[in-house]
Amino acid sequence: MVRLNRREILAGCAALAATSLPAMAADEAHLQFLGLAKPALAIDTPELNIPDLAGKIHQVGxxxxxxxxxxxxxTWCPPCRKExxxxxxxxxxxxxxxxxxLAVNIGDKPEKIASFLDQIDHEGMPILMDQNSxxxxxxxxxxxxxxYILSPSGEVAYGAIGERVWDSPAMVSGIRSIHEAS
Incomplete structure (x- = not known):
């Protein structure tokens, strides 16, 4: 039995979808070009239930x-730090x-997160903490x-593994197309 990791599954979905590009809407091809893929496995509406730096609990709802x-x-992840x-x-x-x-930190202590955030632009984006991973x-x-990109109904619509340039004009356009299609 062959076991695939999530990156391989998403890459396979993108490759399969690329073979049928003529039948796809232009927006879907654009999203694939940006490295956004529909998850291969259905993910139930995920939960958060974690605090931000000020202690406010955030839920998907x-x-x-x-x-x-x-x-x-x-904080220890160089691609994360860059994006x-x-x-x-x-x-x-x-x-x-x-x-x-929403930027969800996995496993770092609040002091380490704060120290990192002092070094970068993070203005206007909630920083949530999953201290217990x-x-x-x-x-x-x-x-x-x-x-992950969630639709307005809270379902996982797309995912991206690895670093992206999220503020590029093409990415902004792609994300807006996801919202408009919902």
């Missing part, structure tokens, strides 16, 4: 009606009426960074 990016990261400012700029670009960008198994995380 708090964002009903919005397209939500949930990006999982850690964090692009997520903050994306958050500001999209605004908060129809979108939310409970979410990786619930969100199928096998590495970092991983970002």
């Amino acid at each position: 708090d964002y009903k009606g919005k397209t939500v990016l949930v990006s999982f990261w850690a 964090m400012p692009t997520l903050a700029r994306l958050s500001r670009e999209l605004g908060t009426d129809d979108y939310a960008v 409970e979410l990786p198994s619930k969100w199928f995380l096998r590495g970092l960074p991983v970002t």
